[in-house]
Amino acid sequence: MRTQHGFTLLEVLIALAIFATAGAAILQASASHLRAMAQLEELALASIIANNQLQQAQLNKNWPPKELEQGELTMGNRDWQWQLRATSVPDQDLRELTVTIRLAETPEQVVYRLKTYVGRPDVSD
Template sequence: MKRFSGMTLLEVMVALLIFALTGSAILKAAGDHLSSVGQIEEITFANWVASNRMNQLKLTDTWPPKNNEKGSMEMADRTWFWQQTVKKTNDDDLRAVDVTVGLDEQYESSLVTVTTFVAKPKKEALTN
């Protein structure tokens, strides 16, 4: 009698089950990773839009800065909507400005909110 070496049907089915479970776990992890990359990209662009708005705000001589000002900006083939909220601080010559950025024109959902502080412009700078 010859002995055959090889795998039984049960062993092959168990190996296929293990391979299928491993493969589905890898596919889920890859899908989650791709989803989070898109979110990180949106948050990065929203931070850039907020930074641009804060720089525009610091370049103007308007005092105090306008509260609840809204606007939009084009970046990365998308329209980003920003809104600034001005808060009074303990120092009368300093204001806290929150810039909220999102992709929604109604400002119902935002991606980021960035805070900066704006100082009152000096009188010498206003006269020159």
Template sequence: MKRPATVARPEHGFTLVEMLVAVAVLAIAMAAILSGMARYADNTAHLRERTLALWVAHNRLTEIELQPKWPDVSKSDGDMEMGGRSWRWKVEVKKTEDPHLRRIDIQVLSPNREGNAATLSSFIADTGRQ
């Protein structure tokens, strides 16, 4: 009896070209993921800075509102500690068309970047003030 000729079975697995394509696709995907995470971290730091700056502006506005004396039309500036940083603020008190209202514009300067970190505008009335 004759033995049947063995049929060549195809080998299972990936070729070198298929592996290179798979690694290239993985590298592109990983680069996109890392880039997205870096943007997320940068945005988080920026939002934290803006939040602290707005707190500084609201604190300064509250200090002005709690003063018993009606604020004069003027400009002032100063420093305030918040979140382990020293923030610079600038306040401008302006007249309005209504003699019983004053407009308060507050700018908070960032200790790390150029320009304003936050700007806040509000109106206060002379009700109950001297």
């Protein structure tokens, strides 16, 4: 009687099912990782744009700042929309500045919002 070498069909099918399940889990984890990386890149670029707009507003010596400014720019091969809103606060020498960043392709969705306060420039400068 000869001894048999190799795997039975059932063993091969079970091993194939295990590898297919593991492969699907790896693909799902990779796709999730890629989505997270894209969101991080989007947030990083929006943060840079928001900080740039607030810095420009803080350097502006006009008082009081305009109530609403908006514009578009391209950064990271994407088109962005920004909106800078100045609102009054109880202290007459302060204004609250809020910058809102959106992707031009989805203007209804806010990607990033940043808020700060600016004071009246010193008139002796």
